[in-house]
Amino acid sequence: MTVFSPINKSSDVTILTILKRSQIIEAWHQQFQIDITEEIGEQEEIxxxxxxxxxxxxxVPFDIAGSDKLYEQLEKYDWYYMPEKWEHNVALQDLENCQKVxxxxCGRGAFVERLxxxxxxxxxxxELNSNAVKYAQKKGIPVLKLDVHDFSIDMANYFDxxxxxxVLEHISDPYIFLESLIKLVKPGGNLIISVPNAESFLKRIENHLLDQPPHxxxxxxxxxxxxxxxxxxxxVKKxxxxxxxxxHVDSYLSDQLFPMPKLILLEKITRRVSHHILKPILKNSSFLRNLIPGHTLYVCFEKLG
Known part of the structure; x- marks a missing residue:
């Protein structure tokens, strides 16, 4: 079977990893107490x-992206919908001369409310998550449950x-999704996107469930x-x-210090050094943290034409 990239339809692709469906299902049950059997299709290998x-x-396969039901179950965790994110503050600079946004x-609408x-x-x-939409609407935040493709047909070239x-990383067909986003923007307007950084320290976490299907x-x-x-x-403007x-300091230190051979004495020493010395230094030094690539990539595009 020939596999094509979902963004440019090229067959110039390389296989990197094979995941077992049964192992993913079991891991989700253990870590999140969520049954993803119906989410992840029938194919035994991903x-x-x-x-x-x-x-x-x-x-691949492309048709195993999580449903609304999956996200409604994940939102029970406080960390899932963070009301304020690093990229929100960056985006404010790129929205200074905009009016219609x-x-x-948008999840529960925290950034929309701020704007x-x-x-x-x-x-x-x-937003497609029904619970998130209801939450936002109860707070009086202008959030509607709409599909972006349909919305882009009605509101083409409308927004600054x-x-x-x-969001983009959750989408099985990024080409269609991006095409719809671009359609909404006026020529000369801004398209602002953030995603997890595939080249951050998090890439070395084995079986990172939230960075694989169905998430x-x-x-x-x-x-x-x-x-x-x-x-x-x-x-690209920015x-x-x-x-x-x-x-993320704890995760970063674990990733940097503990992939080494599991010698019990050495592990105990490195854990103590990490907890008592490195962790406080990193948490209290924005200068040092600024030198380390973190979780998120941010890009601001200008729509041409």
Whole structure:
């Protein structure tokens, strides 16, 4: 079977990893107490490929992206919908001269609320998670349950800026999704996207369940975003990498210190050094954290034409 990249339809791809369906189902049950049997299809093996032309990594089969039901179960965890993110603050700079803004995949609408109340923008959000939409609407935040493809037909070339934070990686067909986002933006307007950084320290975490199907379907890098300018009418205006966040310090230190051979005495020593010396230093030094690439990539495109 020939596999094609979902972003440029190229067959110049390399297989990176093979995952077992049964192992993923069991891991989700143990870690999150969520049954994903119906989410992940019938194929016993799931493949991770890299497009050699764009550096985009993607999972096959394509039809195993999580449903609304999966996200409704994940939202019971407080960390899942963070009301304020690093990329929100970066985006505010790129929205200074905008008036009409939409956030696609806005969750509970925290950023939309911020745009409406603090910046007085004509902002709205669309979201597919029914519970998140109800939560936002109860707070009076202008969020509607709409599909972006249908929305883009009715609102083509309407918005000064379109934002989508931590959504693209969940989409099984990123080409259609990006095409819809771009359609919403006025020529000369901004398309703002953030995704997990495929080249951060998190990439070395084995069996990172939230970075594979049915949760994530693609993995992005700066090269992947740069390649979009040859596929769509876009120009990169700004590209940023989030510095290591304080709440990721523990994960970062574990990743850096504990892949070494499991010698019990050595592990005890490194854990003590990590906890008592390195952890406080990193958490209290924004200068040092700024030197370490963190979780999120941020890109602001200008729509051409």
């Amino acid at each position: 493949y991770l490929y890299r497009c050699n032309q764009t550096n985009l990594m993607f999972f 939409v956030e696609v995949g 409406c109340t603090k910046l007085k923008l004509d902002a709205q959000g669309i 800026a379109v934002c989508s934070f931590q 994530h379907m693609t993995r992005w890098s700066q090269k992947s975003f740069d390649s979009l300018t040859s596929i769509f009418p876009l120009r 590209f940023r990498i989030e510095p290591l966040a304080t709440y």
